[in-house]
Amino acid sequence: MSRYPKPMARLIEELTRLPGVGPKTAQRLSYFMIGMSEEEVHNLATAILEAKQRIKFCSQCFQLTEEDPCPFCSDDRRDRTIICVVEEPRDVLAIERTKEFHGLYHVLHGAISPLEGIGPEDLRITELMSRLGPEVKEVLLATDPNVEGEATAMYLARLIKPLGIRVTRMAHGMPVGSDLEYVDEVTLGKALEGRREL
Amino acid sequence: MSRYPKPMARLIEELTRLPGVGPKTAQRLSYFMIGMSEEEVHNLATAILEAKQRIKFCSQCFQLTEEDPCPFCSDDRRDRTIICVVEEPRDVLAIERTKEFHGLYHVLHGAISPLEGIGPEDLRITELMSRLGPEVKEVLLATDPNVEGEATAMYLARLIKPLGIRVTRMAHGMPVGSDLEYVDEVTLGKALEGRREL
Numbered sequence: 001m002s003r004y005p006k007p008m009a010r011l012i013e014e015l016t017r018l019p020g021v022g023p024k025t026a027q028r029l030s031y032f033m034i035g036m037s038e039e040e041v042h043n044l045a046t047a048i049l050e051a052k053q054r055i056k057f058c059s060q061c062f063q064l065t066e067e068d069p070c071p072f073c074s075d076d077r078r079d080r081t082i083i084c085v086v087e088e089p090r091d092v093l094a095i096e097r098t099k100e101f102h103g104l105y106h107v108l109h110g111a112i113s114p115l116e117g118i119g120p121e122d123l124r125i126t127e128l129m130s131r132l133g134p135e136v137k138e139v140l141l142a143t144d145p146n147v148e149g150e151a152t153a154m155y156l157a158r159l160i161k162p163l164g165i166r167v168t169r170m171a172h173g174m175p176v177g178s179d180l181e182y183v184d185e186v187t188l189g190k191a192l193e194g195r196r197e198l
Numbered sequence: 199m200s201r202y203p204k205p206m207a208r209l210i211e212e213l214t215r216l217p218g219v220g221p222k223t224a225q226r227l228s229y230f231m232i233g234m235s236e237e238e239v240h241n242l243a244t245a246i247l248e249a250k251q252r253i254k255f256c257s258q259c260f261q262l263t264e265e266d267p268c269p270f271c272s273d274d275r276r277d278r279t280i281i282c283v284v285e286e287p288r289d290v291l292a293i294e295r296t297k298e299f300h301g302l303y304h305v306l307h308g309a310i311s312p313l314e315g316i317g318p319e320d321l322r323i324t325e326l327m328s329r330l331g332p333e334v335k336e337v338l339l340a341t342d343p344n345v346e347g348e349a350t351a352m353y354l355a356r357l358i359k360p361l362g363i364r365v366t367r368m369a370h371g372m373p374v375g376s377d378l379e380y381v382d383e384v385t386l387g388k389a390l391e392g393r394r395e396l
């Protein structure tokens with residue numbers, strides 16, 4: 001009798017499969033869910049099932065979407081001469097919030113990481129290459145500014161440049177609103193290197 | 199277009215209701231769930247629904263259970279003269295694992311905490327008092343050894359002692375396998391105070 005009732009044990013087991021959820025967190029979440037109202041529990045379960053059922057990847061840019069092609073790829077007002085390459089679907093939303101970019105996107109779904117066993121063949125790179133028709137003038141590599149993101153950008157630049165397409169990368173520099181004293185030295189170095197005249 | 203597709207936004211919103219799950223975690227979990235197989239997602243949703251449907255509280259001790267009364271309360275081999283009072287259902291499992299206690303349990307579902315606005319009326323205290331018939335000789339107050347747990351134990355002791363029932367509390371002392379140097383001074387003080395002859 002020193003075990004949980006079966007449905008509880010099963011719920012804990014299922015929750016433990018989620019990223020960042022260990023046995024303790026799974027236990028806490030289970031208790032919480034059992035304490036929720038019938039309606040709340042039903043809403044949660046339905047939300048999970050519906051998201052899985054209705055969300056797919058856009059067959060062109062691999063962004064999450066309900067319709068294929070996604071609202072970006074099917075929007076005629078977007079600039080089709082520039083493609084912004086990002087690692088994850090959420091990166092698209094981050095860039096959209098700036099309202100500074102009006103081209104198309106391409107989501108790689110990860111970055112090259114030999115340590116985690118992720119190679120170029122695990123990313124949507126072949127699909128990116130097949131999109132680079134004559135109308136594409138620029139590819140903006142907006143992968144993360146860390147080791148994996150830089151490696152992925154380098155790898156892609158080497159593939160795309162020979163096609164005569166302009167390949168760009170986001171500027172490095174001081175985060176807006178930051179404090180010079182607390183900015184790491186690499187960022188500070190890049191910010192100095194890329195200084196602009198006022 | 200700087201928002202998630204609706205089913206995704208809804209899933210994130212539902213997940214954010216869970217304890218310890220902020221927007222970032224909810225987003226990460228959502229991506230993961232969408233990437234899971236149909237079967238895995240179905241298993242997760244079913245586990246949540248079934249746990250909620252099949253798990254109830256024992257009407258006597260308020261432990262989580264599939265059958266009411268729970269296996270503890272309906273087991274004739276358990277010692278009915280002693281009731282161990284704990285804060286949470288998981289505490290019952292922790293005590294069972296010691297194999298040292300063979301009485302009945304009572305789960306309060308929390309501890310008195312004025313800061314969090316939890317008073318005695320929010321706990322299963324009335325239900326505990328109504329269980330204290332003539333056959334009960336001892337109540338072991340196994341609430342947590344922290345401010346809230348101690349306050350709850352004091353409160354209960356004051357209610358139960360006048361009934362002529364023995365009220366006990368777990369011994370304080372050095373954790374087994376611990377290092378004297380790293381044990382906090384309050385625990386060390388209690389361990390010295392409660393020293394036993396060998």
